[in-house]
Amino acid sequence: MHLDEKIWLTLSFGIIMIFMLITGYQAFALEMGPPSHNEILDPQKVDETAPFDEPGIKQIGEKEYEVVMTLQVFSFTPMELEIPAGSTVHFTLTSKDVVHGFQVANTNINAMVMPGHIQKISQKFSEPGEYLVLCNEYCGAGHQLMSTTITVK
Numbered sequence: 148m149h150l151d152e153k154i155w156l157t158l159s160f161g162i163i164m165i166f167m168l169i170t171g172y173q174a175f176a177l178e179m180g181p182p183s184h185n186e187i188l189d190p191q192k193v194d195e196t197a198p199f200d201e202p203g204i205k206q207i208g209e210k211e212y213e214v215v216m217t218l219q220v221f222s223f224t225p226m227e228l229e230i231p232a233g234s235t236v237h238f239t240l241t242s243k244d245v246v247h248g249f250q251v252a253n254t255n256i257n258a259m260v261m262p263g264h265i266q267k268i269s270q271k272f273s274e275p276g277e278y279l280v281l282c283n284e285y286c287g288a289g290h291q292l293m294s295t296t297i298t299v300k
């Protein structure tokens with residue numbers, strides 16, 4: 148075998164091993180939690196676990212809101228949020244069954260919401276309008292129906 152071939156073979160094998168080690172570390176040592184947060188809860192007991200026992204929207208400051216939301220086949224709880232323009236919203240999300248997505252059109256929000264994990268994202272809504280919220284992880288037969296809106300006035 149040519150020396151160059153040996154070098155490239157060794158290099159590509161090495162790169163594959165490094166990627167496998169990284170993936171393995173994330174999957175097993177980090178248990179593949181959402182990268183932003185490692186808070187966990189019992190996915191069977193979401194309704195009894197604070198803060199998800201009281202999903203909803205709460206004003207926590209001037210132009211600052213906290214939204215506690217559960218995602219389940221095939222809906223978001225609460226549905227239809229309304230906030231004044233210029234507000235910052237802190238979302239705390241979890242799933243009650245399978246993996247769902249939480250994407251808000253025209254913002255940078257695009258998160259995976261996994262059962263057993265708490266996902267947190269903050270977003271400032273400066274422009275008034277209707278923001279479409281979509282599930283972007285295939286979650287079953289009604290996946291394409293799973294949407295809601297955030298109204299910014």
Ligand code: CUA
Pocket residue numbers: 219220221246247248282283284285286287290291293
């Ligand atoms: Cu929930 Cu797709």
